[in-house]
Amino acid sequence: MSMPGRIDVNEEGPREGFQIEKGPIFTADKVRFIEALAETGLHDVQCVSFVDPRRVPGMADSAEVARLIKRRDGVRYTGIFLNQRGLERALESGIDIRAGVQVSASEAFSVSNTNKDTAETLAEQRTALALYAERGLRLESAIVMTAFGCNFSGVVTPERVVECVAMLIDVAAEAGQAIPLVRLADTVGWANPVGVARVVGAVRDRWPGLRLGLHLHDTRGLGLANALAGLQLGIDSFDSSCGGLGGCPFAGHGEAAGNICTEDLVFLCHEMGIETGVDLERLIECGRMAEAIIGHRLPGKLLRTGSLNALRGS
Amino acid sequence: MSMPGRIDVNEEGPREGFQIEKGPIFTADKVRFIEALAETGLHDVQCVSFVDPRRVPGMADSAEVARLIKRRDGVRYTGIFLNQRGLERALESGIDIRAGVQVSASEAFSVSNTNKDTAETLAEQRTALALYAERGLRLESAIVMTAFGCNFSGVVTPERVVECVAMLIDVAAEAGQAIPLVRLADTVGWANPVGVARVVGAVRDRWPGLRLGLHLHDTRGLGLANALAGLQLGIDSFDSSCGGLGGCPFAGHGEAAGNICTEDLVFLCHEMGIETGVDLERLIECGRMAEAIIGHRLPGKLLRTGSLNALRGS
Numbered sequence: 001m002s003m004p005g006r007i008d009v010n011e012e013g014p015r016e017g018f019q020i021e022k023g024p025i026f027t028a029d030k031v032r033f034i035e036a037l038a039e040t041g042l043h044d045v046q047c048v049s050f051v052d053p054r055r056v057p058g059m060a061d062s063a064e065v066a067r068l069i070k071r072r073d074g075v076r077y078t079g080i081f082l083n084q085r086g087l088e089r090a091l092e093s094g095i096d097i098r099a100g101v102q103v104s105a106s107e108a109f110s111v112s113n114t115n116k117d118t119a120e121t122l123a124e125q126r127t128a129l130a131l132y133a134e135r136g137l138r139l140e141s142a143i144v145m146t147a148f149g150c151n152f153s154g155v156v157t158p159e160r161v162v163e164c165v166a167m168l169i170d171v172a173a174e175a176g177q178a179i180p181l182v183r184l185a186d187t188v189g190w191a192n193p194v195g196v197a198r199v200v201g202a203v204r205d206r207w208p209g210l211r212l213g214l215h216l217h218d219t220r221g222l223g224l225a226n227a228l229a230g231l232q233l234g235i236d237s238f239d240s241s242c243g244g245l246g247g248c249p250f251a252g253h254g255e256a257a258g259n260i261c262t263e264d265l266v267f268l269c270h271e272m273g274i275e276t277g278v279d280l281e282r283l284i285e286c287g288r289m290a291e292a293i294i295g296h297r298l299p300g301k302l303l304r305t306g307s308l309n310a311l312r313g314s
Numbered sequence: 315m316s317m318p319g320r321i322d323v324n325e326e327g328p329r330e331g332f333q334i335e336k337g338p339i340f341t342a343d344k345v346r347f348i349e350a351l352a353e354t355g356l357h358d359v360q361c362v363s364f365v366d367p368r369r370v371p372g373m374a375d376s377a378e379v380a381r382l383i384k385r386r387d388g389v390r391y392t393g394i395f396l397n398q399r400g401l402e403r404a405l406e407s408g409i410d411i412r413a414g415v416q417v418s419a420s421e422a423f424s425v426s427n428t429n430k431d432t433a434e435t436l437a438e439q440r441t442a443l444a445l446y447a448e449r450g451l452r453l454e455s456a457i458v459m460t461a462f463g464c465n466f467s468g469v470v471t472p473e474r475v476v477e478c479v480a481m482l483i484d485v486a487a488e489a490g491q492a493i494p495l496v497r498l499a500d501t502v503g504w505a506n507p508v509g510v511a512r513v514v515g516a517v518r519d520r521w522p523g524l525r526l527g528l529h530l531h532d533t534r535g536l537g538l539a540n541a542l543a544g545l546q547l548g549i550d551s552f553d554s555s556c557g558g559l560g561g562c563p564f565a566g567h568g569e570a571a572g573n574i575c576t577e578d579l580v581f582l583c584h585e586m587g588i589e590t591g592v593d594l595e596r597l598i599e600c601g602r603m604a605e606a607i608i609g610h611r612l613p614g615k616l617l618r619t620g621s622l623n624a625l626r627g628s
Binding site: 222264 | 463469506507509534539541571582587614618619
């Protein structure tokens with residue numbers, strides 16, 4: 001399959017970054033960063049999460065952030081949530097809702113991350129779907145977490161990913177909804193380009209018309225190589241984080257990098273003639289703003305070197 | 315073309331790293347790092363360079379390093395040189411010589427880097443070839459620098475790269491030598507996967523049987539995506555640096571990363587079923603040794619997270 005002419009970039013930097021950073025970050029700084037991102041041409045910016053502020057203090061001001069953002073037409077400012085209470089708070093805040101369902105391919109990861117096994121997770125998705133129906137929200141995407149492997153249970157087979165997608169399609173169908181986009185997530189950095197092709201191939205064999213997206217982490221340096229593999233398969237929806245925000249510098253057995261960096265992904269695409277609708281130079285400035293706000297360096301490479309646009313002119 | 319079953323990894327970390335680091339590095343530390351690399355299964359380790367010690371003080375002890383290395387069978391310990399005096403010092407030191415010829419696709423880069431234009435560079439290659447003949451050295455490779463673009467002259471066309479390869483083949487032929495391997499170098503981080511395919515394709519169209527290698531830098535984050543593109547084209551020879559040694563943290567207009575990181579390249583290959591002959595776990599330990607020796611962090615990702623080998627067992 002040939003590469004897409006254009007991709008959708010779903011920016012997750014504000015939510016990923018402000019959730020994980022240690023230092024207190026001023027609400028006004030969050031708002032100006034989100035507003036700057038929305039000026040780059042990004043059309044979907046994940047801003048906040050409505051989770052328990054005792055567990056994630058950095059997100060305690062989510063409603064305030066949602067209230068303060070000066071919105072641009074054509075940009076969605078989304079918030080995430082983990083349960084009914086979170087969804088209600090998100091709706092109250094006026095943030096855009098990306099109605100979704102999710103499951104983890106690794107049950108061990110699911111239990112460790114959310115204290116729920118697969119059956120319990122699916123039950124929770126049914127509750128979410130009922131809430132979406134009540135609020136008139138159409139399902140936008142499903143996500144399969146740890147779709148390429150898991151630190152607890154090891155390798156994840158393509159067959160298991162197909163099984164997970166089938167479960168989500170069934171749960172959605174029970175609620176009278178179809179899934180327009182399935183995002184395959186390399187939650188803990190196990191993917192490689194051959195594995196991406198295998199998993200994407202297996203899901204497409206079963207549902208040839210289903211749109212797929214990739215949510216990639218750069219944990220072990222293969223983030224953009226995996227993105228390239230996805231592009232070569234015609235994948236046209238990617239999640240990423242400005243500057244590579246969201247890395248967890250001193251967590252667990254090492255330093256887990258976050259999502260692939262938006263600027264670097266956009267650079268990869270533009271250099272290969274793939275459109276993103278994003279102004280790369282403004283986006284790099286956003287990454288530098290993020291570094292100034294959080295007070296330390298981010299992993300994005302273009303933050304250090306700049307793009308080739310200025311050099312190409314000479 | 316399908317991916318190769320096995321690649322050659324040419325390790326350049328010691329020379330790249332010790333040349334560029336500010337702090338004085340003990341000769342004994344260089345030697346133990348080189349010896350550790352040689353125990354990983356790497357069969358070609360670029361150790362030192364015989365350049366003017368007034369210009370590159372970090373390489374003043376090259377002869378001493380060459381003398382002290384305890385050698386393993388089957389491993390080449392190579393040194394580089396820029397002129398006749400350098401080659402003579404290298405030969406005296408007993409280091410292995412990788413007889414090569416080189417030219418820069420960008421003449422502006424050539425002048426800036428070596429103060430020689432293309433004609434002068436070719437004259438220099440003739441001198442080198444005469445010296446190789448005198449010493450009975452067979453030509454091992456040719457390198458085309460800035461084969462994908464240059465900060466001074468911008469985009470480099472595939473036609474220009476073909477022209478450069480032709481010039482080197484001609485110069486070698488005058489001396490009665492053939493070129494067994496042409497290494498295409500992304501000296502300043504301009505390559506992208508589509509560009510790699512274009513340049514490799516153009517060179518192969520002209521010389522279908524010629525073996526090609528890639529020398530990639532990770533300046534703008536595309537290093538491993540470009541390596542993947544090369545692997546997909548059947549390229550089976552790569553230059554890289556343990557830990558990503560050789561980056562220039564505060565040079566020029568930003569922070570220029572060095573060669574792609576050997577561990578990360580080996581990880582990419584192993585995860586896709588491509589053999590390298592290298593023990594990845596030992597190699598990661600070498601990267602950590604390099605960090606301890608130079609006293610600061612290196613860009614390699616596996617240094618932070620480790621490979622997946624231990625996790626896969628569980």
